[in-house]
Amino acid sequence: MKCEMDEGESDTKEDTEKKPFAWTLVLTVIAASVGGTFQYGYNISIINAPTPYIQSFINETWMERWGLQLEVYQVTLIWSFIVSFFSLGGLMGALIAGPITIRFGRKKALLLNNLFVLLSAVLVLTSREARSFEMILLARFLVGINAGVSMNVQPMYFGESAPKNLRGAVAQTSASFTAFGIVLGQVLGLREILGSESYWPILLASNAVPGLFQLLTLPWLPESPRYLLIDKGDKEACMKALRRFRGCDDLGDEMEEMLQEQIAAKGERAKSMLELFRDQGLRWQLITVMVLSSAMQLCGNDCMYFYASYVFQTAGIAADKIQYVTIGTGACEFIAAVACNLMIERLGRKLLLMGGYILMSGWAVVFIVALSLQEKVAWMSYLSIACIFGYILSFGTGPAGVTGMMPTEIFEQTARPAAYMTAGSLMWLNLFLMGTAFPFIVKGLGVFCFLPFFVVCVASATYIGVFMPETKGKTFLEITKEFNRHNFKGTDLRQCQYQLGEVCQANNL
Known part of the structure; x- marks a missing residue:
């Protein structure tokens, strides 16, 4: 800016x-x-x-x-x-x-x-x-x-x-x-x-x-300007932090936006997780964060790292050299994350998330085929290697980067900490679940072990395409109004109370 x-x-x-x-x-x-x-x-x-x-x-x-x-x-x-x-x-x-x-x-x-x-x-x-x-x-x-x-x-x-x-x-x-x-x-x-x-x-x-x-x-x-203004009510400290982040004194539009959000909060304290789950005005935001946080761990990206050593060994890479090749998997995710950083403000959040899961579902199908034929066709092991890198790259360019920032963008200030608690809890619980369950999935499904991840990726891409609005370049108030179309469908009076722009106009801002 x-x-x-x-x-x-x-x-x-x-x-x-x-x-x-x-x-x-x-x-x-x-x-x-x-x-x-x-x-x-x-x-x-x-x-x-x-x-x-x-x-x-x-x-x-x-x-x-x-x-x-x-x-x-x-x-x-x-x-x-x-x-x-x-x-x-x-x-x-x-x-x-x-x-x-x-x-x-x-x-x-x-x-x-x-x-x-x-x-x-x-x-x-x-x-x-x-x-x-x-x-x-x-x-x-x-x-x-x-x-x-x-x-x-x-x-x-x-x-x-x-x-x-x-x-x-x-x-x-x-x-x-x-x-x-x-x-x-x-x-x-x-x-x-x-x-x-x-x-x-x-x-x-x-x-x-x-x-x-x-x-x-x-x-x-500096501390977060929004925290200083909305949570602490310290406008002077907020202005000071904002000047340092922006490098100028012309903060009129941004301060107005934050003051609108402060008024919309109506002096409420931060919500607990229980209050977040009970709030009808945040229902679809909460569902969206729960879907994205769960999908990030259930999509099978970490399991690709588990399979990497086996696939590399099958492809004929010497056991003492596998540690060097494995670094390439981490490098892939890093390159993809940097690429996502460069593209996110141009392509938007929705396209990167949906596109990442669609690509991952495609790579999952190819990986299943490659594993099925690996013992019969020699070059299939190299296709498996390509699938590992392709899967990790697809994850890095979308879900890995965008998921973590979504609670910030789709929740207002008082609900944001509880939203992150919910998202983080689901992420770690599902990480523990995958670490525990994946060996049994491999034992039960064999070469078809990535079929459940294919289902997760397709379902996630479908949800994002149908229900999640684009948040690129929008204020927190505008994003809230987008979700209110789902939260208060057919409830005009209640919806008007949550249309924050109108609240702010009533306060002459």
Whole structure:
């Protein structure tokens, strides 16, 4: 967003006025993301490389304590607890994200969130000396909480701070940093770097570095202007934050929009999850967020990573080289996320979401065919590899980037924290469900294991095409009016009360 200028002013002056806004917003994105959603992707990927070493550590510790050798299935069971505790921590983080953002604000919530990851780093670094695998389990739970909070708070913070013409691109950077975290975690997990038996505690504790970076940088940057005005009622602080984000004093239109939203809130306190579910005026917004958040985990993208090693091995790639090829899967998601960031303000949210799920459904069909013929036709293994990369690219260009920002765009201020709590809870619950259920799906359906994901992708694309309005370039009030056509269909009086523009006109704004 650039400030309005009188005709005849030079391009040089226009460029000069853009810079303060651009730098403040860019620095906020970097500071919040490196210690935020980057941690989610990073902590997902760094756990893979040290798997055999931690399993060996579990067995050695048990032997020292009890003089008994664990069976393979027992080691696997303990390891599965360590992995699944990350998802349980994420669920806890999603549930506490709403209350802490209401109480402390968006920026302070992100800063406080680093306490979890710093404590987890201490536990991991001392676990080997303490001969306690339980400390690793607790550490994974804590980093899960950190990821659950950041995945909810960061898109909210960005969506409330960016101008409407850049809101999608700024909020979507959360997905880009998630993908970047996955790639960097895969690289650092190489045996030649930190993926060896000697260095696995350092690898797992390295997530403290981004946390420290955020603690040193984010305090110098502004709080969400909308939070300051609507939640705290501090117009002066809001104006100050907005000037830093925009780099100019011409804030009339944007301040008017926020004042309209403040009046529409009527001084209400932030809603709880129960109140959100009971509010008829938010019914279709809630359904939309629930569908999108569930589909993001149930679409099978994470399962593609599970299948990658098997497919690469079948294609004849040497076992000791697979770790390098696997980095390509993370790189694909990162490239797709960056591409989505560049396209989102041009193509819109609806097209990217719907197009991503349609492409994924197509790749799922091809993947099923390729797996079915892989034993009979030699080159089918290469088609399977193409399907893996195609599926991940399709996910990254749409659902991965757009889903996280939707609660910010389709909910008004008082309902937004509860909306993120709902979306985050569903995301983590479904992630846990997929991690638990997918081995049984593979066992039961064999080469047709991606058929359920095909159904999810088709159903999601259909819902988005029929029910979800486009939100690109619209104010929060305009988006609310779009959903009210579904929420109050045939209830004219009630609908008029929720048409926020008319409320604002009644207050002479």
